[in-house]
Amino acid sequence: MNVIETGIAGLLLIEPRAFGDERGFFMESWNERTFAKQGIDARFVQDNHSRSARGVLRGLHYQIGSAQQGKLVRVTRGRVFDVAVDLRRSSPSFGRWAGFEISGENQRMLWIPPGFAHGFVTLEDETDFFYKCTDFYSPEHERSVLWNDPTIGIEWPLDGLTPTLSPKDAAAPAFADAETLP
Secondary structure, X not given: OEEEEOOOOOOEEEEOOEEEEOOEEEEOOOOHHHHHHOOOOOOOOEEEEEEEOOOEEEEEEEEOHHXXXXXXXXEEEOEEEEEEEEOEOOOOOOOOEEEEEEEOOOXXXXXXXXXXXXXXXXXXXXXXXXXXXXXXXXXOOXXXXXXXXXXOOOOOOOOOOOOEOOHHHHXXXXXXXXXXXX
């Protein structure tokens, strides 16, 4: 696999090796030994799957305290613009974001270590988004940051589209008011 550093410590774009022929393709989406050799030493406890119509924006979500989550994300059908925001106060990239197009076609994955807010917008109908988590979902530890906070300045590729948000995401606090991590 090809591992691409993103300019934000720990946040990695991954291009797995796929073996294809006239029947389709085969690839490993997770192999503990292979990923550990690349510096991703994660124990996953929960897998999640969402399907969304074009223009659905989910995020920016994270968990605090002992329930912080690392996530390995990928798309099996459709396309997303996937974003991670560094919320680690001690990081030189605190408050910076990185975004990447991930799709069923390009088969890219993104490793988002604990300490980041995460979100994505779907660029096609019926997009299937999968992610592995290093800790369980914990409602009492869940937090969010407003998806379009001008302080962060995420350049979402909306092409004039108004995103579809959950009420919770629409009411998320601004970055300045969000609970960040040590």
